Amino acid sequence: MAGHGRRRGLDALGYIEPEGSLEQIPHVFRPVVAAARDRLSDVFGARMTSAYLYGSIPRGTARVGRSDLDLLLALREEPTEADHKDARALDEGLDKEFPQIDGAGTLLSSRERLLSDLETYDLGWFVSCLCTPLLGEDLAQFLPRYRPDSRLARETNGDIALLLPRWRERIDGAADTDEARRPLVRFMSRHLVRTGFTLVMPRWNGWTSDLKEMAEAFGAYYPERAAQLREAAVLGYEPTGDPAVLRSYVDDLGPWLSEEYARVHGIKAPRP
Structure with a gap:
């Protein structure tokens, strides 16, 4: 698989390095x-x-x-x-x-x-x-040091199923203008790309915050969904206000990610 064994974003011991300064x-x-x-x-x-x-x-x-x-x-x-x-x-x-x-x-x-x-x-x-x-x-x-493992994947993004109903409410409640929808497209695109990336992160064995790199890493393991995540990565940087994009996120890509995430990593520990 593309990316297997890479150490991108990791130190010599395989821990995720702090990314900013x-x-x-x-x-x-x-x-x-x-x-x-x-x-x-x-x-x-x-x-x-x-x-x-x-x-x-x-x-x-x-x-x-x-x-x-x-x-x-x-x-x-x-x-x-x-x-x-x-x-x-x-x-x-x-x-x-x-x-x-x-x-x-x-x-x-x-x-x-x-x-x-x-x-x-x-x-x-x-x-x-x-x-x-x-x-x-x-x-x-x-805090401990962190590896790009399944526990980290589950606890960071294993709550996508809980988010989708809230996202639908936000979409329904937004004004019917491109200007009102653009921030939602940006936010949801980024969230879905990051979720797709952390789904494959333990197999890819590295860390990146670059949306396009995240989408490429995901696409190596899920080629049938690769184009969707690549498009979401583009919209994460340059959002449009297309209502069809938002609907595809909550009706197709989001539900699929939520099922696959639960299957591969399980569901995030419930919060009070």
Whole structure:
């Protein structure tokens, strides 16, 4: 099989390497990151134990005017509605002020949840391997090293069946315009490509966050579905607002992925 035995994205011992760093941030995005860092301290202060960047900006692959700023905060307590409101206001302010980014999104979690046993192979892995420390303590020091194995596949994306009903509701609730549907196409395309990739990740034996590479890896094992995932990878970067695409995701590709994922890796441990 193509890709078998590769060590892409892994260290010499076969563990997934952290994929971003502050050094990789393109110069044009550095003022955005500096502003975000200052404002997070001002807004959240002692409520926050850590702040992270993730996504294309710390990977060095962000595109001016096209990429968004992605942040994750670890808070001392479970996030409140007021915390979420503060995060939304911060995101909106950054998006309005910096034309380099196309939106900003801040995820909130408690430190306790990020380090819990239930989240070790989901949010814990996300923090350890996909997030770049920006402020405060780095929780990766309390987490294990991760291999691209079936347990990681199951706990990261083994909940696709639960998501599909919510996705249908979001599609039905969206305004009947390309502009309203485009963010849904972008989000769902990316999610399905990542799910397709983690389905084959243990066999491919590596890690990548590049959607096109993910789709190619998947296609080596599921040639009959390869074209669908390649198309989804393109739409993850350059979304259209085509309603037929969204329907195909929730009526065909999504249900197929959910069944195959459960067959190969099982279903993610239920969350409270």
